[in-house]
Amino acid sequence: MALPNPRTVLISAPSPPGCSSASSSSTSSPAFVPPSPSDGELLRSLHRLARDLSAAAETPAPFLRAALASITRRSKLLAAAFDDLATCPGDLPRSASLCLREVLLVLQRFKALADDCAARSRMRLLLQSDEIEEEVRELHHELATMLDLLPVAELGLADDVVDLLELASRQCRRFAPSAAGAEQALKARVLSLIQGIEREIVPEKERLEEILEEVGVNDAASCSDEIESLEREIGDRGSERWTDAMIALVGLLRYAKCVLFSATPRPSDPKPDPEVDEDGEPPAPPPDFRCPITLDTMREPVVVASGQTYDRESIARWFDSGKSTCPKTGQVLTNLELVPNKALKNLIAKWCRENGVAMESTSSSEASKAEPAQAVSANKAALEAARMTASFLVKKLSISFSPDAASRVVHEIRLLSKSGSDCRAFVGEAGAVPLLVPLLYSDDAGLQLNAVTALLNLSILEANKKRIMHAEGAVEGVAHVMSSGATWRAKENAAAAVVSLASVHTYRRRLGRNLSVVEKLVHLARNGPPSTKKDALAALLSLAGERENVGKLVDAGVAQVALSAISEEETAAAVLAALAKRGGAEAIVAIEGAVARLVAEMRRGTEWARENAAAALVLLCRRLGSRAVTQVMAVPGVEWAIWELMGTGTERARRKAASLGRICRRWAAASAADGERGNGCPAASVVPPAMMAS
Numbered sequence: 001m002a003l004p005n006p007r008t009v010l011i012s013a014p015s016p017p018g019c020s021s022a023s024s025s026s027t028s029s030p031a032f033v034p035p036s037p038s039d040g041e042l043l044r045s046l047h048r049l050a051r052d053l054s055a056a057a058e059t060p061a062p063f064l065r066a067a068l069a070s071i072t073r074r075s076k077l078l079a080a081a082f083d084d085l086a087t088c089p090g091d092l093p094r095s096a097s098l099c100l101r102e103v104l105l106v107l108q109r110f111k112a113l114a115d116d117c118a119a120r121s122r123m124r125l126l127l128q129s130d131e132i133e134e135e136v137r138e139l140h141h142e143l144a145t146m147l148d149l150l151p152v153a154e155l156g157l158a159d160d161v162v163d164l165l166e167l168a169s170r171q172c173r174r175f176a177p178s179a180a181g182a183e184q185a186l187k188a189r190v191l192s193l194i195q196g197i198e199r200e201i202v203p204e205k206e207r208l209e210e211i212l213e214e215v216g217v218n219d220a221a222s223c224s225d226e227i228e229s230l231e232r233e234i235g236d237r238g239s240e241r242w243t244d245a246m247i248a249l250v251g252l253l254r255y256a257k258c259v260l261f262s263a264t265p266r267p268s269d270p271k272p273d274p275e276v277d278e279d280g281e282p283p284a285p286p287p288d289f290r291c292p293i294t295l296d297t298m299r300e301p302v303v304v305a306s307g308q309t310y311d312r313e314s315i316a317r318w319f320d321s322g323k324s325t326c327p328k329t330g331q332v333l334t335n336l337e338l339v340p341n342k343a344l345k346n347l348i349a350k351w352c353r354e355n356g357v358a359m360e361s362t363s364s365s366e367a368s369k370a371e372p373a374q375a376v377s378a379n380k381a382a383l384e385a386a387r388m389t390a391s392f393l394v395k396k397l398s399i400s401f402s403p404d405a406a407s408r409v410v411h412e413i414r415l416l417s418k419s420g421s422d423c424r425a426f427v428g429e430a431g432a433v434p435l436l437v438p439l440l441y442s443d444d445a446g447l448q449l450n451a452v453t454a455l456l457n458l459s460i461l462e463a464n465k466k467r468i469m470h471a472e473g474a475v476e477g478v479a480h481v482m483s484s485g486a487t488w489r490a491k492e493n494a495a496a497a498v499v500s501l502a503s504v505h506t507y508r509r510r511l512g513r514n515l516s517v518v519e520k521l522v523h524l525a526r527n528g529p530p531s532t533k534k535d536a537l538a539a540l541l542s543l544a545g546e547r548e549n550v551g552k553l554v555d556a557g558v559a560q561v562a563l564s565a566i567s568e569e570e571t572a573a574a575v576l577a578a579l580a581k582r583g584g585a586e587a588i589v590a591i592e593g594a595v596a597r598l599v600a601e602m603r604r605g606t607e608w609a610r611e612n613a614a615a616a617l618v619l620l621c622r623r624l625g626s627r628a629v630t631q632v633m634a635v636p637g638v639e640w641a642i643w644e645l646m647g648t649g650t651e652r653a654r655r656k657a658a659s660l661g662r663i664c665r666r667w668a669a670a671s672a673a674d675g676e677r678g679n680g681c682p683a684a685s686v687v688p689p690a691m692m693a694s
Helices: 039-054 062-085 094-119 122-127 129-149 159-174 180-198 205-215 220-233 237-261 312-320 342-355 374-378 380-398 403-417 421-429 432-441 445-459 462-470 474-484 488-501 505-513 515-527 530-543 547-555 558-564 571-581 585-589 594-604 607-624 626-633 638-648 651-677
Strands: 301-303 309-311
Touching (some): 062 094, 062 129, 062 159, 062 180, 062 205, 094 129, 122 180, 122 237, 129 180, 237 380, 237 403, 301 312, 312 607, 380 403, 380 421, 403 421, 403 432, 403 445, 421 462, 432 445, 432 474, 445 462, 462 488, 462 505, 474 488, 488 530, 505 515, 505 530, 530 547, 530 558, 558 585, 558 594, 585 607, 594 607, 594 638
Antiparallel strands (some): 301 309
């Protein structure tokens, strides 16, 4: 929380309000120094900054109000004095000008401190309250010193203005936070609560409620905001000393939210499936929010040397393939450094929150979000708080009779189960899965969505996969949501749950044998909006990884669905490659125009799509011989597509393109040889065995 001290530079251009002025050493390298403002500009800046500080809103933390209110009171006195000072004619005396510039720096630091406190979580402010108090005390002392040094006699100020400046100076010197002892006592009680949780002592409800009320957390909304703020601030360099306590407090607040505020739903909780409009389509994100490579909403926007912005995963894959150019402009980059675009990320996050759109690039599942810091696993208080929360929620769900009460509890289980592997384990061990399965059939859209998303989040953990697959009716319930879910998001998350469960070999076979699951996935891939279609295709790709599933997938029409989506979803090409590899080659080639569409995707698709399209074509040629090769060679421009992929594709894509090129050359050579022999056979009727070599 400590702000830089600008005392080493007596005269410098004032920073914008809310920013501290950085000190510079006499031994530092030369840097551009902006011109010093005129005396008139200086006085206007002083008056404006003092007025802003005097009108500053109160901090949300009750225990800091006394300290920060003192800043407001001093600023009111100074604003009145500077208002009169601004009318002084001509330039200021040099000594007065130098002194007032220092006053401006102190006020800027006051503004930065006040803004920082307003933006921080209450719990972090409490943990750092002694540091904040010391900073406020130091600034009061510096301001008093500058006001005492101000040559008021040379300025010709009115007596009442001189009195105001003297009063402000005296008040600054007398400043002593009256509630410092109470803050330290409250801080000690919070730390004591954490220590009790470490010893597996369940906090008393009355004690917990009393402490949170003193901190200023008194409803579900403020508790959720506090959790989000703490999670964002964990790991900040300014709070490294309190990282363990902050992690523990996140767990404690989650427990408190469930125990104290579970009966009061958060007003800002999104309504079920708000991102789906009347036509069943999610709202399209603004063009600037889309990655130029994948056209998906960016999750981690970064700026490359050309100034263009891409999603980190996409541009990293581009660079990993050996390229050093900007994909959008073609410019050769001077370096491959990726600079986070935090401003754009915040705008995207805000848009996603307002439209209820999950902020993921590969799946809408909440479970695909990044895990919290690994330090959580080593924090005993946080783990015990999570265990207590999971136990409380599951117990409450078992006795919840109304859909409204159950929906609130399941929503909290959903949030807890996406916050880390340990939390998923605690929820699963507490017995949540059997209680969630019947809710998949609920007529309440919100309850159904929360239930299927909670199961999806839980399924990320290996042990919970087993619990779900062995729970009576769980697979059938997921299939029901995919077919009859009240919202597209529920259907989408059900498909994503299949992806997660199918990562285990035995479960992939079991899911593939369930014709209902396969049919529902095909229906979603054919008729769903883009995000749902993407998850359905990902599930079909997982099931296609098992040879015994391929026949059922082909019979269900997976090849046709994948071909129809090949220009929209890059996963479609991977599905076709998986089918061709494990017995579905005949079904693919039998579809009119299939080979031509794969060649087109090899030319115009994304990196991964081009790679899989080439792999699918190689597999078709090897499995079916001249029947497939003839169709490949009949596509106009196929030689150029192969050559281009060999030069610009990923390492695997280049290998597949080279294999396809060899197959085509051998086919052409064999055809020419047959023509020369004049044996009457069609040129494409026979493919020599050597042609099938890679």
